[in-house]
Amino acid sequence: MVETWYILLTFMLAMFILLDGWNIGVGVLHYRLGPTDHERREVIRALGSSWSWNEVWLIAFGGCLFLSFPKAYAAYFSGFYLAFFLLLWCFILRGLAIELGHVIDDRLWRSFWDAMLRFSSVLLALLIGIASGNVVRGLPLDADGWFALPFFTHLGVHGDVGLLDWYTISAGIFTLVTLAAHGAGYAALTASGTVRDRASRIAPRLWVLAVLLLVVMACETIAVRPEFMRAMSTRPLGLLGFLVIAAGVGGLVVGHRGARTGLAFAGGCAAITGVISNGAVGLFPTMLPSTGAGQSRTVFELAATEHNLLVALPWWTLATMLAIGYLVFIVRHQRARHENKFSRSAYPKRL
Amino acid sequence: MDDVVFWSRLQFGFTITYHYLFPQLTMGLAPLIAAWKWKAMRAGGGPDGERYVTAARFWSIIFAINFVVGVVTGIPMEFQFGTNWANFSAYSGGVIGQTLAMEGMFAFFLESAFVGALVWGDRWLSPRAQFAVAMCVAGGAWLSGYFILVTNAFMQHPAGYETAADGTIHVSDFAAYLLNPWAFVMYAHNMTAALVTGSFVVAAVGAFYALRGIFSEQARLFLTWGVTVGLVSSLVVAYPTGDAQAKQVAKHQEVSLAAMEGRFDSGSMAEVNIIGQPNVAERRIDNPIRLPGALSYLATGSFHGDVRGLGAFPQDQWPTNIELLYYSFHVMVGLGTLFIALMLIAVVQLYRRKLLTNRPLLWVLMLAAPFPYIATTAGWMTAELGRQPWLIYGLYRTVDGASRTVHAGTVLFTLIGCAGLYFLVGVVYLVLVGREIFRGPGPRHHPYAADDEQQADHG
Helix, strand or coil: CHHHHHHHHHHHHHHHHHHHHHHHHHHHCHHHHCCCHHHHHHHHHHCCCCHHHHHHHHHHHHHHHHHHCHHHHHHHHHHCHHHHHHHHHHHHHHHHHHHHCCCCCCHHHHHHHHHHHHHHHHHHHHHHHHHHHHHHHCECCCCCCCCCCCCECCCCCCCCCCCECHHHHHHHHHHHHHHHHHHHHHHHHHCCHHHHHHHHHHHHHHHHHHHHHHHHHHHHHHHHCHHHHHHHHHCHHHHHHHHHHHHHHHHHHHHHHCCCHHHHHHHHHHHHHHHHHHHHHHHCCEEECECCCCCCEEHHHHCCCHHHHHHHHHHHHHHHHHHHHHHHHHHHHHHHHCCCCHHHHCCCCCC | CCCHHHHHHHHHHHHHHHHHHHHHHHHHHHHHHHHHHHHHHHHCCHHHHHHHHHHHHHHHHHHHHHHHHHHHHHHHHHHHHHHHCHHHHHHHHHHHHHHHHHHHHHHHHHHHHHHHHHHHCCCCCCHHHHHHHHHHHHHHHHHHHHHHHHHHHHHHCCCCEEECCCCCEEECCHHHHHCCHHHHHHHHHHHHHHHHHHHHHHHHHHHHHHHHCCCHHHHHHHHHHHHHHHHHHHHHHHCCHHHHHHHHHHHHCHHHHHHHHCCCCCECCCCEEEEEEEECCCCEEEEEEEECCHHHHHHHCCCCCCECCHHHCCHHHCCCCHHHHHHHHHHHHHHHHHHHHHHHHHHHHHHCCCHHHCHHHHHHHHHCCCHHHHHHHHHHHHHHHHHCCEEECCCEEHHHCCCCCCCHHHHHHHHHHHHHHHHHHHHHHHHHHHHHHHHCCCHHHCCCCCHHHHHHHHC
């Protein structure tokens, strides 16, 4: 059951990064995709009316982490205290910007929220990357398995570490570029007019940069936590992950060469999924890796009781099927009714 | 003050109080909107159906703004268990993690999939589909409330758990946990209170339009629905739901009841203090106006029932802020009583067709809008202050629950940050909702002007 929930949590986190990742990416590129105010409205429209469904995967992940590995939830959330609150404030600003940013027909109102959207999206992408980097690098656990990270110390990866060091900052930049590329790929598929054209031009360039940075990250990770990369390379699931990443990159190359935005987007999704999956494979079974005095904690030590994990599985499965069902229903209903007007009227210009 | 528990409590209390201002309107409005959508669907078109279409559309826009703010202020809540109450989370996650996760998995996915369609779906959904979407969003909101209340009910009255070897608690009987009897009573009481909020706000807007002499057809609709649902919900929130809630507190949280009522001595023929200041140092009420026997009757069903006072319990089990708890409870009950009186008068006037011209009453109805918010806040303060000094009643103390590695200064930083951000959010909310109310309902203000026309405007 422990392994099962580890996989389910990885799945939820991957769904969040994949789905809300394109929302974040679009927010990051907001001004690039839409130099004019009118085009920026088109960018928001391309996100669709159910965009927040994507964000729910993070909430669901948090709740499920709480139920399945309560000590890990507690240690991570209190250890990353300030970073979490920054994350929350970004989610608040982003949510308001997307939902309310274009409901008043006033230039200043829209400009303010466009700026908020970009600011919060960029910070979100960076924070997700920095947090991931921290997990891989390891945390300064005390004897009881708690930690507290200052924002920065000496920017090095050993000893008295902080939230920000050269490795985690690299991870942050890598995530920013990747999510921006992913967002561009999404906009190339769902936006219309000049926004779509711009997205189609930006996406390939960003993806090239993202793949380069992925190679850089891999090298850095070998230097910082060699056992992490070793685990990935020796476990069957890790090798499968490499294949998926390769297939994803292949899809990106073929898709961008042949102007097949759907294939490119799918390739990007596969690459991202492969990276996240391999991250989970490389981490297992150490859910709380330590650089400090305390010992690293494994998933087995941190898990709730077997009964707990067992009893949650049926309702989790039902809930996931329902959740996907709702989205499929509403998206198909929107599309069917509004084949050529989907991009225009699914999200009106103003209240 | 170098007390991380104090600042964490203040932060949680502030963020949850602020957050709950919005879901109570969401949960109270949703059934009304669904009912109007149903009426519109049944009427099938024509002026009668059109009334309900207009009402539903107007309130859906306010609902949407309210929903968005509710969502963004709600996200910090799930995270805050981990950030500020890490010890509590590690201890109890095996139990409360289940319902917090279920809320995300069941309710949030449902709401987020359909809320966009609720607000913007007028164009591309049939009336029947619109009604279904409204039911989905309403259902999601009410489901969310249920999971949260099961979590809180566990904290008030633990059920269905067992203690593991490492001292942490986990679910042993899932059904007993989910079907905690405390949760049903709490849910009934809380959701009825949400209906009070929703109906009072609708009535207030109707009163505003009636006083101004504008949107008269919609004003009549808002007032009719507002005061009728308002009366029924105000009655039900007091009896049987409020009564049941008080009785379960009397049975399982005697210390709480004593503190709520400002009762220091024990005995039968216990009185209710209608008013008076609790003087904890001297263990009495100053300047009391009492109703003898009433507390015994309400708590036990008999005037001769014994109700124990604070003096009968060791002081380390007393709620940590008796004065605030006392006032929270009295404010809630006082307002609840006034609500019944107000809506009773309004319904009578409505029945006699005099409501729309009774200006003093319309003024009161309009100005009454904020008071359900005060009452529900006071009610939640009663519940949570009454739970002290426990985080989980009888099992785990609040002082033990705070995060070990977070310092008071850090918490104060995030508290101020949240307060500042929420202030901005509040201003945005009031501007948007106020604007909507001033523009009013009706085809004159159609949110979906033709795209081509707008394209031409903004090229």
